[in-house]
Amino acid sequence: MRAFFDRSEPRLVLDGEHPLWDEALAAVNRDLAATLPDQRPLRLIAYPECEDLDEVYVALSNGEAHGSPLTPVRSAVEALMAVADAAQDTVTERLWRAWPVCTVHDLGMHPRDVDGRPSWWCAGGARRGDPAHIRAAIGELDAVRRTPRPNRKRRKSS
Numbered sequence: 001m002r003a004f005f006d007r008s009e010p011r012l013v014l015d016g017e018h019p020l021w022d023e024a025l026a027a028v029n030r031d032l033a034a035t036l037p038d039q040r041p042l043r044l045i046a047y048p049e050c051e052d053l054d055e056v057y058v059a060l061s062n063g064e065a066h067g068s069p070l071t072p073v074r075s076a077v078e079a080l081m082a083v084a085d086a087a088q089d090t091v092t093e094r095l096w097r098a099w100p101v102c103t104v105h106d107l108g109m110h111p112r113d114v115d116g117r118p119s120w121w122c123a124g125g126a127r128r129g130d131p132a133h134i135r136a137a138i139g140e141l142d143a144v145r146r147t148p149r150p151n152r153k154r155r156k157s158s
């Protein structure tokens with residue numbers, strides 16, 4: 001933890017500085033737009049740490065962030081997991097709401113790596129036969145909102 005007096009002004013991370021994080025944030029911002037359309041896109045901000053190392057955070061459009069800085073990643077999958085996690089921290093703590101929420105169960109979801117595909121995981125309902133499930137790949141929550149609920153039994157229409 002850095003001391004408060006050491007906190008210098010954050011700066012906006014420029015396009016192309018961190019391509020893996022940029023790409024991951026674009027996917028997470030698609031989910032934000034699909035679920036909280038009034039929110040402006042999240043962005044990356046950096047606090048100068050030492051000479052050429054920055055601490056990079058996922059922040060709201062107003063620059064407010066919460067949680068830990070992103071740690072260096074080696075792959076797009078790692079980047080998406082890290083950015084989704086950081087975005088969730090920031091949105092949850094700064095907007096005081098669970099995000100993203102599974103619209104089937106009304107529960108906050110969490111990022112999970114499903115065979116190399118970062119996805120939103122929901123703990124499921126309390127009843128039997130309503131298990132934990134993967135809602136959608138991260139970046140694809142808009143698609144799942146437009147399709148019928150998959151585990152809802154079809155009613156006979158007669």
Ligand SMILES: [Zn+2]
Nearest residue numbers: 102104105122
């Ligand atoms: Zn669910």
